Amino acid sequence: MKAQNQTERQATAAPAIELKGISKAFGAVQANKDISISVTPGTIHGIIGENGAGKSTLMSILYGFYKADAGEIFIAGKKTEIPDSQAAIAAGIGMVFQHFKLVENFTVLENIILGAEEGRLLAPSLSKARRELVALEQEYGLQVDPDAVIQDLGVGKQQRVEILKALYRQADILILDEPTGVLTPAEADQLFRILHRLREEGKTIILITHKLREIMEITDTVSVMRRGEMVGHVKTDQTSPEELAELMVGRKVLLRVDKAPARPGGAVLEVENLRVVDEAGVERVKGINLTVRAGEILGIAGVAGNGQSELLQVLGGMHPGMGTIRVNGQALDLTGRGSDGQSRRARGIAHVPEDRQREGLIMEYHAWENVAFGYHHDPRYQRNRLLMDNAALRADTEAKMKTFDVRPPDPWLKAKNFSGGNQQKIVVAREIERNPDLLLVGQPTRGVDIGAIEFIHQQIVSLRDQGKAILLVSVELEEIFSLSDRIAVMFDGHIMGERLPDQTDEKELGLLMAGVSGEAA
Structure with missing residues (x-):
């Protein structure tokens, strides 16, 4: 009725x-x-x-x-x-933006009333907001602790706060x-x-x-x-x-990844007993072992926050680690002077990081400057030992923009003025066109439209078919199934198991992602 x-x-x-x-x-x-x-x-x-x-x-x-x-x-x-x-x-009208507009060191309640305070005294506004917040939570199923500090909440709860802000303002x-660009499938x-x-x-x-x-x-x-x-x-x-x-x-778009069976060769990446401890002293990666061979894509599935990010950061030279990592048979430095991103690139490792805005681009820099990000020592960009050949770099950027259909194709536009998908194309173009032996890819199509997804997937598969090794991290199970030749699942810093895509399904992987042992799954 x-x-x-x-x-x-x-x-x-x-x-x-x-x-x-x-x-x-x-x-x-x-x-x-x-x-x-x-x-x-x-x-x-x-x-x-x-x-x-x-x-x-x-x-x-x-x-x-x-x-x-x-x-x-x-x-x-x-x-x-x-x-x-x-x-x-x-x-x-209320609007919930892709990048939340919250004050991270304020509580939920303080964020709810920010800009909507009534009178000079804050206490009555907080008291009224607390009562209304309880009513809104019950009516719409938006439970969140009003006294929690925003920076202590996961992105799913932060998004609820943004919705509650709009509802509190009578939207x-x-x-x-x-x-859903920053949410797990469950969220x-x-x-x-x-x-x-x-x-x-x-x-x-x-x-x-x-x-x-x-x-x-x-x-x-x-x-x-x-x-x-x-x-x-x-x-x-x-x-x-x-x-x-x-x-x-x-135009017609292929909604699945069209790829031939992998033809894997020798091991390019070998990881043995890798452990990673974060700045707070918490162990995020707990003694994992994995191998990626030439000509294959190993997909890492898992809910965000289970060690995948730290794994990529160590491999990409952004964070120290303990254990052994070999690329093409030679050990990488995990703690010393040779453990930075520049040294990794010299070893044939390219890295598309998970967060393009914080780790992949300098948002206030022009597109042509971002294309040189991490590769500014490339001889093609050097006029002499002291000066860069900016004209050559801009020409290279124009070529990459054309190949990867970056819109608008303007090397002088600052990174912050491109849409999220076009920002991602700039990062992917910069890394893939380096012809690496090993490509590290984190969330390659997060916030990217259907046409660009198809193109980026094609580029990753093309690199695989050229005999390159690819380590893919994605929270999108559909993407993991479409691209991966083998799938490893991470939970709480451990590898819970490996599967072949045609011998598993989302239900089994979901159990592994929840920490259920391989035998039980």
């Missing part, structure tokens, strides 16, 4: 949001071009498109971060001016920008349950994503953007992943 009443209300109510003829340009770049969209109240509406398609720009206009060059915004049938985020909040419309499933609950309570959800599985699983309707324009509006139950992918990219 409740669902029936909701459907009847949707049929008669004005659109929760209606955008008409929205356009926005940044210099010569037309981010949005004459976009119109209508969102039915009490539904989950997906907006998908490649990175750089203009999705986030459009929603930033709706939330008051940008002002449109042209067009109109209607909220619940009423024309509404939204010059800033305060106006958006007043109109009942009826929630915009979520790539909400993503929990988020979906929360979103369903919000929809049942009459909230309108706009989900910005590039993940077709999520669109098909959770949305009611979906709009597709391509290169700043709206190219389609469809009901989710009347479309397919293949149709949506073709609309996004403008």
Whole structure:
């Protein structure tokens, strides 16, 4: 009955949001071009498109971060001016950004009321917020400790805090920008349950994503953007992943990795009894052994935080370790002067780190400067011993941008001004084009659109087919299954077991990822 009443209300109510003829340009770049969209109240509406398609720009206009060059915004049938985020909040709009806007050393409760305090005294505001927070948690299943400090919470709980912030401010419309980009599969499933609950309570959800599985699983309707324009509006139950992918990219897209069987050769990477202790003295990697051979991809599966990151950091020269690591039969220095990233690159190791913004790029530097990041001693970039040949470096960057379809293909653009997917392409291009003997890849397609995923996967497989060894770390099980020739599962710093992709399934790997022994799994 409740669902029936909701459907009847949707049929008669004005659109929760209606955008008409929205356009926005940044210099010569037309981010949005004459976009119109209508969102039915009490539904989950997906907006998908490649990175750089203009999705986030459009929603930033709706939330008051940008002002449109042209067009109109209607909220619940009423024309509404939204010059800033305060106006958006007043109109009942809340936004959860891909990179959370939380003060890490504040508590949950302090973050909830930040900017929404009432009066000069803080205590009454905190007391009121605590009562309302308990009510919101119970109503929407968003349990989180109000006295917990943000920096002590996992990303899934931090995201709940962002949603609670919006609900506390009386938001009826929630915009979520790539909400699962930093979540584990289990956390993503929990988020979906929360979103369903919000929809049942009459909230309108706009989900910005590039993940077709999520669109098909959770949305009611979906709009597709391509290169700043709206190219389609469809009901989710009347479309397919293949149709949506073709609309996004403008061509047919292969939704699986097309690769021949591996032809592995000799061992390139050998790890024996590797132990890693973090800066707090906690042992993160606990005596693991593994081998990666030439011409194969070894995928490391596991929930984030179980030692995979530390494994990559030691192999990439970013963190000391204890044990033995050999590359092409020669031991690596794990603690001394030869244990840095420069020494690793000299040994034929390339590294695509898990966090492109913190570890892979300098965000304030131009694209051409980031292409030289870690490779500035390359003779191709040297004019003499004292000066770099910047013209040669920019020409090399232009070539890489063309090969890897980086948008916009501007070497002078700062890294921070590229979309997340194009930032990733810059890092992948820099590392893969070095023709390494061993490629370390952490979360290669995190926050990357469907067309770019296909391309990056092809590049990784191509490197494998050239006889290179690849160690892949990903929290996306679908990606692990698609790319890996062998799969190892990590839990609590241990290797729980190895499997061949065609001799296991997600259920078995899920048990291993949860710490269930190989025999029991």
